[in-house]
Amino acid sequence: MMNKDLKFYKATKVDEAVKLLADNKLKLLAGGTDFMVDLRNEEDFLNGYDGILDLSHIDEIKKIIENDEHVEIGAMVTHRDIVDSDLIKEYYPALAQSAGAIGSTPIRNRATIGGNICNAAACADTLGPLIAFEGRAVLKSANGTRTMDVSEFVKWPYETGINEDEILVSFILPKPEEGAYSSFQKIGRRQALAITRISLAVKAVIESGVIKEINLVPGSATPVPTTFSKVEAEIKGKQLSEIDPKEIGEKAAEEMIGITGERWSTPYKKPALATLFRRAIKNLQEEVANNG
Template structure:
């Protein structure tokens, strides 16, 4: 049973901002509802204060996906089905389109939104590692102000972000990459379909003449909140790509994860898997760059 909750359907984003100003902390935005509805059913403490749900999924102004000024803009209410199918995202941000296609089932992807995934901020949120390696900027609006914030600064701890109760995440801006980047999104769950990530990684590498120009890696599910692993990124830059370096990077990845999480019951299982997958991804990306 879900507690009694009022339901509000704004006619526009402006109307929603005014409603949030007037009704404040007991209102929760609902987009696809695929996190919030199960959360309410399970009486999750993070939703226990909710008296009103403000539905935004019908607001078309929050669904657009377009490229301008060297940036891709994705509206907060874009669903993962929309993101997976979008030709601009497939071409310029393939890791995001791949992650979108691996989320839940068709029914979930038809409802689940990218903003809901980010604001819920579960450790296993699949869109977050790709967004982090693509340096996503988050666009936020309230009745007080509009501002942007790098995604890594928005994510606080599991199931918590820096967003205030009267703020709406309106979308994301992703800078289009220069040439020469290759990357991969890797997800490991307990089964192939409709599976929550136990381990996920997003890796981006820019190679030139056999050496690494830029290197980006973000963790998912293996750390409490998805993070960019900046120590490894800095170490890799300007070094010669190859199996020797990749083995060192895989070793460092293990060390960084233990530094963040400490030793857990799952560490002896997860760590060798994540190190081996990371190494194999790097070898594959390097081979692809050689064979063109």
């Protein structure tokens, strides 16, 4: 049963929100698209809380801001804002593609990037690209501000490194280097509204046909999305045109099994992940060949 003494709080400033969190244990409400479903499905959803804190009126964390070296994306920026942002499309195409792949138009109009990451599902579509772009999460509490690599932020499915007195205010993404490419692929049951079965975010820097940097982050393949460092080490420094996409696909599938072990879903995920890696490398080769 829901506690009748629970209180509803609404903040319009980050400072106000962190002050409320310093004094109360509050469940944070962002766009509501996960919150409202969980609230109805999980009887103990608000157990142990003093109330709900609504973040949807805090305009200062609904902005995408460009600085000299990085872009800061407010936690309350919606997936739709990301899809529509020329800045994101230019610098972080994989992030724009992943945001566009989430849910449906009405979901994207409401669901926020901060909510997607704090909910921390293994299939959270924006998580892979944020890790691939080496994003950092900015967390605020009444005691100050700290940042954390997005790759460290999610600890386990539905568990993050955020403290109870903190709110996630933004993500800071370094601007991509000259010659950077990125892509996002997703496999779901159907195009709209399908939860991701498996996905792959790629960010690569190519110089004179050589892979200088590469981040390969599959989603829904491991409990928490992570860079596939063995495959990355395998291809970093090599001529892109000399890489065999099929071989990389097979190695990626091996690396996944190295992390997860053989699971009930492995017979599906092994060839699916291999295909995503093969496609990603092939696309990269084609794109670089076409752009000279």
